[in-house]
Amino acid sequence: MGDNKQRMLAGDWYLPDDPELRTDTERRVALCAAYDAAATATPAERAKILGQLLGSVGAMVRIRPPFHCDFGYHISIGAGTFVNFGAVFLDAAPITIGEDVQIGPNVQLLTPTHALDAERRRAGWEKAEPVTVGDNVWLGGGVIVCPGVTIGADTVVGAGAVVTKDLPPGVLAVGNPARVVRILEPQDRSTALP
Numbered sequence: 001m002g003d004n005k006q007r008m009l010a011g012d013w014y015l016p017d018d019p020e021l022r023t024d025t026e027r028r029v030a031l032c033a034a035y036d037a038a039a040t041a042t043p044a045e046r047a048k049i050l051g052q053l054l055g056s057v058g059a060m061v062r063i064r065p066p067f068h069c070d071f072g073y074h075i076s077i078g079a080g081t082f083v084n085f086g087a088v089f090l091d092a093a094p095i096t097i098g099e100d101v102q103i104g105p106n107v108q109l110l111t112p113t114h115a116l117d118a119e120r121r122r123a124g125w126e127k128a129e130p131v132t133v134g135d136n137v138w139l140g141g142g143v144i145v146c147p148g149v150t151i152g153a154d155t156v157v158g159a160g161a162v163v164t165k166d167l168p169p170g171v172l173a174v175g176n177p178a179r180v181v182r183i184l185e186p187q188d189r190s191t192a193l194p
Contacts, residue, residue, distance in 0.1 A: 008092055013115070013127045016092070028053065028072045036065035058099060063087065070112075078135065083107075093128035093147070098135035104159065108144045109133070134169060154184065 005021055007014035031053040038046050050057045053072040058079030067087050069075060074091035077083075078099035086106040089095050093111035097103075111128040115121045129148030133139070137151050140159030151157065152169030161178040171180045 008128065011093060011127060011129065013120075013125045015124050016126055017124055024071050024073075028069060031072060032067060032069065035063075035067060039065055055094075074111075077101075084141070090128075092126070094130045095132075096130065097133045098137065098153065100136045101133055102138040104139055104141035104143065106142045107139050110145065111147050113147045156184065 002018060002020040004014040004016070004018035005024075008016075008021070031049060035046065035049045035053065038049060047057070047061075050061065050063065053069075054075045054077060055073045056076045058077060058081065060080050061077050061083075062081075063083040064085045066085065067083070067089075069089045070091050072091065074093060075089055075095045075097075077097045078101065080099050081097055081101040081103070083103040084105040084107070087103060088106075088108040088110075090108075090110045090112055095109050095111060109131045111131055112126050113129060114126050131145050131147065132150040133145070134151055134153035134155065136154045138156045139145070140157060140161070142160045143157050143163065144161075145151065145163045149163050150166045151163065152167055152171070154170045155167050156172045157163060157167070157178060158172070158174035160176070161174050162176040163173070164177040167173050167178065167180065170184045172182050172184055173180050
């Protein structure tokens with residue numbers, strides 16, 4: 001394994017313009033294209049492609065195309081999760097999504113970050129910090145989750161929110177930057193129909 005890929009996997013500063021990482025990107029491009037093209041394929045055929053693309057994928061995961069990611073192998077999605085159209089998961093670091101998560105259209109889970117120093121940024125240095133989404137979270141349409149953020153189980157993030165800091169379990173958060181506006185009571189989190 002090359003130096004830049006090792007550095008990326010370790011969460012250190014690395015240069016993404018690297019032949020080995022380019023090969024990983026080409027693999028992702030082919031698998032994402034196959035997945036997007038398989039919109040009318042059987043669920044089993046689509047699940048097979050996701051199994052090749054992602055690091056791990058639970059049963060009954062549904063992702064509506066188009067789906068975009070950096071590598072795919074850093075993404076883990078728990079059983080029963082639904083991802084709507086236009087998701088962008090930049091997985092230079094691990095992206096871990098729990099079970100029964102609902103992800104609205106055009107949601108972005110972003111792990112890469114760049115140097116604040118202009119010269120280092122111009123030279124292309126970046127690093128990445130993991131993103132974690134707990135079980136039974138709902139991310140509304142257009143939510144952006146920034147590098148290094150963890151969202152606790154049973155939390156709801158309103159459409160268009162930009163999550164720059166960790167959110168605890170069982171809250172409703174909205175805005176830019178996202179802020180907690182209330183604690184969700186157990187009946188609010190219930191999946192039982194009336």
